[in-house]
Amino acid sequence: MQPAVIAPSILSADFARLGEEVDAVLAAGADWVHFDVMDNHYVPNLTIGPLVCEALRKHGVTAPIDVHLMIEPVDRIVPDFARAGASLISFHPEASRHVHRTIQLIKGEGCRAGLVLNPATPVDVLDYVLEDLDLVLVMSVNPGFGGQAFIPSALDKLRTVRERIDASGRAVRLEIDGGVKPDNIGAIAAAGADTFVAGSAIFGHSDYADVIARMRRAIVAGG
Numbered sequence: 001m002q003p004a005v006i007a008p009s010i011l012s013a014d015f016a017r018l019g020e021e022v023d024a025v026l027a028a029g030a031d032w033v034h035f036d037v038m039d040n041h042y043v044p045n046l047t048i049g050p051l052v053c054e055a056l057r058k059h060g061v062t063a064p065i066d067v068h069l070m071i072e073p074v075d076r077i078v079p080d081f082a083r084a085g086a087s088l089i090s091f092h093p094e095a096s097r098h099v100h101r102t103i104q105l106i107k108g109e110g111c112r113a114g115l116v117l118n119p120a121t122p123v124d125v126l127d128y129v130l131e132d133l134d135l136v137l138v139m140s141v142n143p144g145f146g147g148q149a150f151i152p153s154a155l156d157k158l159r160t161v162r163e164r165i166d167a168s169g170r171a172v173r174l175e176i177d178g179g180v181k182p183d184n185i186g187a188i189a190a191a192g193a194d195t196f197v198a199g200s201a202i203f204g205h206s207d208y209a210d211v212i213a214r215m216r217r218a219i220v221a222g223g
Ligand SMILES: O=C(CO)[C@@H](O)[C@H](O)COP(=O)(O)O
Pocket: 009, 011, 012, 034, 036, 068, 070, 141, 142, 143, 144, 145, 146, 147, 148, 177, 178, 179, 180, 197, 198, 199, 200, 201
C-alpha cells in the first residue's frame, strides 16, 4: 500500500476565503486539495472551474490539486484544467463517450488520470483501462453534494478494487469520496483505500489539524 493521502474537499470550504482555507488545511497536515467540479447537467449542482484552480496556483498553492470532474461532456475542459494547474483529473465513465480516449487525453496533457465509480457503477468498468489509470475513485455517496451519509456497500467495492489493483502490480491509488469521517475512516482504510477525500468532516470542524490528526490515527489503527 502507498502512504495515506488526505484530500480535503474544498466544496465545504468558505468560498469567500478560499485561498486562506486551502492554506489552512495544508498547514494542518492535508496532502492534496480535492477540487469538485459540477455542471448542473451531469449532477444537479454548479460549482467551480479552471479559473478557480488557476487562482489557487497563483495564490501560491503548490500541493497536488485533485480535480474531480462531475461534468458532461468531459473532454473539452481537460486541457483548460491542465493549463490551470491540475495535477490529477478524474472523471465519471457515464459522462464520457470514449473512456479510453479521455484517459489518454488527460495523460497527454501531463496530468495523472483517475476513473470514478458511482455507487451503482460496476467494477468491471475498469476492464481494459486499469492499466492506464493512476487512480480509481470509489464514490460512497451519489455525486453532487457534500455532507451526505456514507453508503456502506462502498466498503465491498473497495475490497474488490483493491484486489484488482494489487493483481495488476501497478501503483494505482484507491480513493474514497463521500461521507468520510474520523469514525468510519479506519474501516475504509482496512477495506483498501489509501486516498481519503473529506469535505464536511474537515471544514465543518473548527480545528482542522485536530480532525486530520484523528483521521490519520484511525487510518493506522484500521477497522
Ligand atoms: O464529490 C463529492 C460530492 O459529489 C465530494 O467530494 C464531496 O464534496 C465530499 O463531501 P463530504 O461527503 O466529505 O462532506
